[in-house]
Amino acid sequence: MVAKTLTGGQIVCEALLNEGVDVVFGLPGGAILPFYGELSKYPQLRHVLVRHEQGGAHAADGYSRSTGKVGVVCATSGPGATNLITGLATAMMDSAPVVAITGQVGRAAIGTDAFQETDITGATLPVTKHNYLVMRAQDIGPTIHEAFHIARTGRPGPVLIDIPKDVFQETAEYDSERDSQINLPGYRVPSTAEEEEVEEAVDLINAAERPVILAGHGVIISRAFDELRELAEKAEIPVVTTLLGISGFPEDHRLFVGFPGMHGLAYASLALEEADLIVAIGSRFDDRIVGDPNRFATKAKKIHIDIDPAEINKSLVVDAPVVGDVKAVLGQINPKVVKTDHTDWVARVEHLKAEHPSLKIRETDELLGQHVIKALSDVTKGDAIICTGVGQHQMWAAQHYRFTNANSWFSSGGLGTMGYEVPSAIGAQLGNPDRLVWSICGDGGFQMTSMELATAVENNLPVKYAILNNNHLGMITQWQGLFYEGDYQAETYSANPDFVKLAEAYGMKGIRVTSQEQLESAIKEANEHDGPVIVDFVIEKVDNVYPMIPAGQSIQELIEESL
């Protein structure tokens, strides 16, 4: 390609196109206007105007997780950029590839406390995989290409590029071939693992009598669905999926167990407890799974397959670390694993399922959150994309939705960001126009980002929003009840809006459901409506999520619901 002389703003657009970008989420402001001035000349780059920059970052995150492509969000300097921070931190914790482009005040004004100035590269240091302040137009091209490379390779993550207003306006040469050369001596992208590490893992797998696979988000990021299934079937190993590993393994498979940990299924936690080998694949032994590290799965040897060496021996000391890309490593391990049966062990896990029926819903005429999720799962046949917020509705969704499609569950597992559900579903729907997208919301989190309903309407995105409305911060109520002697504080939402009217105010369809009998028809009606819908599920006011292992505890402290 011949070098072209362009403005900085044009270089951003050309470089984005060369990276295969087709959607940019954003909200303009003074410092980034020179970029918007050029964006209009590139109709291949669809700009989706969000109502708040946090929503833009979550939408880019939902788009990236659901498509495997890098999500792009842009914002102006100062408050525009700081509004991105929660979204970037969410993407960082869950390893989602997002590139954020922020306008900055002009170079001469940097450091002078100019209007709408924030040191956003300083502020986002701990919540980005990497970030840049670009001080010359000639550096924009190489920086954007490098940023995309860093965002999507290795353990993915968010990268922020801060560009001063006058750098957008300055001209420079852009040569896509030259500028996309990557020269990063300190950045290694692991692929296959050391043969020694593979051998050690294979020996443990072949020797195990009660093995369990703990499949994490890494399986999904690496798209290692077939390899995971091959390993599970070849050595007959039950598969426990972590919260973010959900939809990495078909839930109608006979070896599927479920998700473990704080609000996981009791039998999944018990399977880990009784195992003599845990094969952790792309999981970081999160504290909500491990609880007390000294009492977690003490009978099990542990294999830890992860692309990030800094995760090895972080929460738990493991017996066989295997550093590499999950798909590549399973490609090394699977041929060496001896085909075997674990009939007794699989039967034992089935017995645990029968003994601890964590998915059984208590008998009641009231409408419970579990009823809603179960009905959603049944009516959509486990085939929908599900986005959630954080709290009780999220845990019920993780428990009761039976995913049949790979990579269909998007939830803020690491940061635990309430409000993720509204915009992430917009991003997921944009990236998957032919799929049904349900956003499962709590009435608390929904109101943190509900302004993005306008974005869904404006862009004709038929997202279905299910609000599990109990007029409470349900998980707060549960914790205050269990751990703070019932000293309930700031847990009730006594002035929720009428969500059906809210839907109508936004030009959406609104449906209210107050009983179990209405569930099926309401969900069908929402599915059939050609446009975004809010379904206001008015559920039992106070209810707890069970099972529960309190924070920092172990399976010995398991609390189950008495049915």
Next chain:
Amino acid sequence: MTTSTNGASGFQQRTIISLVQDRPGVLARISGLFRRRGFNIASLAVGRSERPGLSRMTFVVEGPPHVVRHVAAQLDRLVEVVEVQDITDKNIVWRELALIKVAATSEHRGEILELASIFRVNVIDIGAKTLTMEVTGGRNKINSLIELLRRFGIKEVIRTGRVATLRGALIEGQEEGAHTIAESVEHFYTPTAGDSGSV
């Protein structure tokens, strides 16, 4: 144990060396990872390396060993960090430099110069009322000199912090920084907080 331990908290001084890209902000990224864990960087020395575009850093940090090891792994994850190594338990050489400005009236100048000569340090500046010397070595040597000079009136002490590298292999084919075969780690001389540095 060959490293200094503060028993109660389990804190240890650890020496970490790293090779980093010479780009703006790299120091902030690195120090941010230590700050996040709430421990102190006891000393830090940075300078350009033999490779263009790359700098070497030596940090001495104080923290529980397993946490320091994890922070080192996290440092390696930083895009601009090319290499990082916790060399505390390796066979290393290290030095620290200090400039000491001491009150030196004509009455005491002779005595101070004598001390300088015993410590084999360079006097790099003499003013009407002060004298500045340059001392290189380990922490003990520098601390001793400072103590001896205190009674004359120390005006300023400027210390660089430790710079360290792995010892070259004694036997061909051996890794750098390995302890010799004959002597176990237990017996070998590794640096501690107050070490002389001149093994």
